Amino acid sequence: MPLRFPLSRRTLLAGAAAITFATTLPAQAQEDPVKIGLVAALSGQSAKSGEAITRGITLALDKINGEGGVLGRPLELVSRDDESNPGKGLIAARELVQREEVAALIGGLDTPVSLAIVPFANEAQVPFIGPWAAGTPITKNGAEQNYVFRVSAVDEFVDEAITEYLVSEYGAQKPGMILINNPWGESNEKGLMMALEKRGMEHAGVEKFESNDVDVVPQLTRLRENGADGLFLVANVAPSAQVVKSLDRMGWDVPIASHWGPAGGRFTELAGPGGEKVHFIQTFLFTDTAHPLFVKLQEMFPEIETLADVTPATGIANAYDATLLLAAAIEKAGSTEGPAIRQAMYEISGVEGVIKTYDTPFTPEDQDALGPEDYVFSQFVDGQIVPLTD
Amino acid sequence: MTLFIAALVSGIGLGAMYGLVALGFQITYSVCSRVNFAQGSMVMLGAVLGYVLSERAGLPVIVAYPLALAGCALMGIVVEFCLIRPFAMRNSDAWLMATVAGGILLDNVVLFTFGNEPRSLPSPLVETSWQIFGTGVYPQQILIPVVAIGLAFALQLLFRRTRQGRALLAVVQNPEAARLMGINTTAMISGSFALSSMLAGAAGLLIAPLLSVHSDMGTLFGIKAFAVAILGGMTSAWGVMLAGFLYGLVEAYVTTFLGSSYTYVVVFGMLIAVLAVKPNGLFGTAALRKV
Secondary structure, eight states: OOOOOOOOHHHHHHHHHHHHHHHHHHHHHSOOOEEEEEEEOOSSTTHHHHHHHHHHHHHHHHHHHHTTOBTTBOEEEEEEEOTTOHHHHHHHHHHHHHTSOOSEEEOOSOHHHHHHHHHHHHHHTOOEEESSOOOGGGTOOOOSSOOEEEOSOOHHHHHHHHHHHHHHHHOOSSOEEEEESSHHHHHHHHHHHHHHHHTTOOOSOEEEEOTTOSOOHHHHHHHHHTTOSSEEEEOOHHHHHHHHHHHHHHTOOOOEEEOSTTOSTTHHHHHOGGGGGEEEEESOOOOSTTOHHHHHHHHHOTTOOSGGGGOOHHHHHHHHHHHHHHHHHHHHHTSOOHHHHHHHHTTOEEEEOSSOEEESOOBTTBOBSOOGGGOEEEEEETTEEEEOOO | OHHHHHHHHHHHHHHHHHHHHHHHHHHHHHHHSOOOTTHHHHHHHHHHHHHIIIIISOOOHHHHHHHHHHHHHHHHHHHIIIIIHHHHHTTOSTHHHHHHHHHHHHHHHHHHHHOSSOBOOOOGGGSSOEEETTEEEOHHHHHHHHHHHHHHHHHHHHHHHSHHHHHHHHHHHOHHHHHHTTOOHHHHHHHHHHHHHHHHHHHHHHHTTTSOBOTTTTHHHHHHHHHHHHHHTSSOHHHHHHHHHHHHHHHHHHHHHTOGGGHHHHHHHHHHHHHHHOTTOSSOOOOOOOO
């Protein structure tokens, strides 16, 4: 009778487990990574924004980890898709904090999603940094212990900046507003009204339109008849293009100062040559392919060929700087505990980002790192976003 | 005066589009008392297919657009076969929800395959605008009402003069008798959905150069066109077309003279008021309900 060593399933499993354990052992000996959670739109209409933010964070992590990480530990990104849905965003944020135990959260493009996460972040005492969504109440949320910071444009400041632009560059005295009919348009209507009131100016009317409206001529004709000498435009890429096409058809040549909506990749394809007349704000622009960050981008993401492939660069730059600021704060705090990081956010200084060098970027009164002085007015030329030179 | 003319031009252009899409509702409703609630998605499908065939595949417009329309017709047949017939056979009203779901499904399939970036369908008719009475008009905007009225006439001819058209009318008047007379009612119903989707697709191709091509471009059109079809009275083709123009004009004039904040309040308020006074729509006739 031959001697048998039956390889039972149990033995095999035990062996496999042992091998797995053995191979993970050296990693365990090292420090655990410090996790950062991202909640952004990674699918659907706004997927491009999630991609830009991910690229920005990835570049920053590469730099930080290359220099030894934070607290001697590597930084690691854990991403969740919010599908531009506030409910899903909140669930994702909760899961990241409670199960993944992330040290901090980074947000996405959609203001409603960020607004849904804000109360949770404050309650859970986890720093939440916004690299894109511009809604004013995200950082001005009234919480006593405010854990929400932002490295992006803020509606209130944008409205102030585009008003100043129309007044100083074009001498506008009675501008009109053409705004998308949603909470974003609403929020900017308030901001623009405030900016006009401050200057004792009147407006030629507030007109709203739907994102699928074919013809905006009736609204624009009203503004023209009321004597508008400049236009404020707040809408995303496709609806902004509808406004430009309608203006073209009317043959109305009027200065347009816009929020950053048109900064999607194909604005001039949709709007035609008239699209180049729209002047909008950005927080950052790549002006040539030799920019060190652009070179790094191409290295890490070979699918990027030209500057037109990274429009808008704003999302990448904001996320990059936000991650650097966060890393500096964790290092300063000497801990990954929320309250310590928050306190350190107020103490960091001299952090070199791609938009600027941040000296005391945050104070308890102002949790926004960027202000109107950091905005760049820009326009499309040949499908690329370029800064306005004057 | 400028305001008045500008609103007139916008209103007629928009109205023709609503009328064209609404005509699609009217055709199937007359034939089998059912409609395809995914009509808005058919508008989108026409534009997307037109874009893909002409811009990406590089086919000349004269080949690409008829192919796009054929695609829409095919989709209409699929909708009838998969989303309407199974429920109609069981006398269930679930086709209503099924077609709505079908539309959402189609929008999302297009989102994944076509991409989430809106694209532009070029047309030589939107490159320069003509200035008339202080307002600008794209030739495309003139083309839309011309094509819409032309198509309505063609349908009229089809119904009155061709064998298939007469057969379709027979189904409208009395499906049972028509079937007993040897008319293939199933094929006729299927054909009416193909025709209906083709009209929506044509509207999509006509609007696309004025708008942009993307997966949810048809949603709002579908809803407005259904309102137009109800307003026009569902049973009368010319009534629906007229209601389309009326709706477009009211929309444009309200926006121009009262402001865009009031557009939907006034337009849909008026719609409800009209239906309260004339429950069968402006030009519809009361249907006999056999109990």
